[in-house]
Amino acid sequence: DPDDARDxxxxxxxxxxxxxxxxxxxxxxxxxGNRSSGKxxxxxxxxxxxxxxxxxxxxxxxxxxPPGCALxxxxxALQLRDAVLAADADVVVMxxxxxxxxxxxxxTAKIKKTFDPAAPDAVPVVxxxxxxxxxxxxxxxxxxxxxxxxxGFAAETGDEQGSVLDHARxxxxxxxxxxxxxxEVGDGxxxxxxxxxxxxxxxxxxxxxxxxxxxxxTVAHAVWDAVRAIAPTV
Ligand code: CTP
Ligand code: CA
Numbered sequence: 460d461p462d463d464a465r466d467x468x469x470x471x472x473x474x475x476x477x478x479x480x481x482x483x484x485x486x487x488x489x490x491x492g493n494r495s496s497g498k499x500x501x502x503x504x505x506x507x508x509x510x511x512x513x514x515x516x517x518x519x520x521x522x523x524x525p526p527g528c529a530l531x532x533x534x535x536a537l538q539l540r541d542a543v544l545a546a547d548a549d550v551v552v553m554x555x556x557x558x559x560x561x562x563x564x565x566x567t568a569k570i571k572k573t574f575d576p577a578a579p580d581a582v583p584v585v586x587x588x589x590x591x592x593x594x595x596x597x598x599x600x601x602x603x604x605x606x607x608x609x610x611g612f613a614a615e616t617g618d619e620q621g622s623v624l625d626h627a628r629x630x631x632x633x634x635x636x637x638x639x640x641x642x643e644v645g646d647g648x649x650x651x652x653x654x655x656x657x658x659x660x661x662x663x664x665x666x667x668x669x670x671x672x673x674x675x676x677t678v679a680h681a682v683w684d685a686v687r688a689i690a691p692t693v
Contacts, residue, residue, distance in 0.1 A: 467511030468687055474512045475548035476504045477555035479519030481536045485585065486566035490534075495556035495614075497522060499655070502675035503552055504528045506683055512550075517542045519555065536561060536590040543593055550686055552610040553594050554640075560587035594634055608690050610682065611636040616645040628664055637662040637689050640682060659685050 478500020480493035497520040504516040505525035514528040517539060524530035533539045536557045543551065563586045573579045594611050601607070611634060615626040627641035639660040656671035657678055670681045 469507055469683060470511030472512045472549045472690060473515070473547070474507050474550040474552065474686075475515045475517065475543060475546045476500050476507065476552045477517045477539060477543065477557075478504065480556040481519055481539055481558045481590075482534045483536065483558050483561035483590075484534075484565040485562050486568065486570045488569055491558060491560075491562065493556045493558065496520070497555075498653075499612075499675050499678065500552075500554035501525060502679040503554055503682060506676060506679040510683060515546050515548065517546075517555070536593070540591055540593045540596070544596070547605075548607055550608040550610065550690055551597060552682070552686075554612050556614065557593060558590055561590050562586070563588045592634075594636065598634060598636070608638075608686055609636040610638045610640065610686060613639055613641040614644040615641060617643065624658060624667065627658060627660055631660055631662070631664050635662060638682070638685050640678075657681075661685075662689075 479497035480495035482490040482492045484490050497518060500516070500518065501522060504514050505528070508514045508525060508527035515531060516524055516528045517531045517533055519533055519539070531542045533542050539555060539557060570583060574583060575581050594609065597607065597609055601609070611630070613627045613630045615623040617623045617626065620626070621629075623641055623643045627639055631639045639662075641658040641660060642655055654672045654674055655678060656669070656673075659668040659670065659681065660666070668685075670678055
């Protein structure tokens with residue numbers, strides 16, 4: 460069995476995986492969200508546990524935890540940040556789609572269609588504020604003594620400014636993680652889909668390794684193989 464060689468090769472590592480898209484409340488019943496299904500994050504957590512790691516899965520979706528994974532449920536980017544920063548993991552994989560912005564104020568009661576009786580046809584204006592960049596914070600903290608291996612994701616569509624890989628490389632320049640997993644999204648590609656094509660970029664941008672189209676478990680194994688080559692031996 461070709462899997463025997465890597466059986467439990469992550470034993471001794473505490474890995475934290477984030478999964479799903481954050482939900483930023485507008486009022487008690489509505490939120491700003493995104494199309495991330497969380498499937499790649501769950502596959503990463505499941506495979507890490509199979510390979511012997513201690514796994515914390517920080518998730519925005521209601522899917523039960525894979526066997527052997529400790530689940531922390533969160534909704535917002537701020538909650539996800541607290542959960543990530545509270546853990547003392549050897550490896551942090553930021554597979555979650557974290558909202559860049561959130562509504563400045565969440566209404567405490569449901570916003571009504573006629574929310575201003577003096578102007579029955581008025582529409583609400585939602586002002587957004589920036590969310591913290593969790594991966595950037597982890598990179599900053601690394602200068603302060605913590606040394607987790609950091610894995611980022613870049614879900615890109617490609618545009619006039621450049622291809623998926625171009626955008627991934629500039630993301631790596633802005634946030635120099637140890638490994639960047641770039642994948643193409645949009646037009647029904649990848650989000651919620653079972654097969655995906657990804658590019659694994661090394662931290663210094665020197666190498667890029669293409670995987671797929673492959674299922675998310677195969678992609679997860681490839682990501683952990685790459686992490687295994689970087690992570691401190693335990
Ligand atoms: N990320 C994060 N905190 C945020 C936004 C993103 O930790 N507030 C992480 C994501 O989990 C992902 C990586 O940063 O691992 C890249 O996210 P992405 O949205 O692709 O990049 P951004 O830096 O937010 O840039 P942009 O959205 O403009 O492409
Ligand atoms: Ca973003």
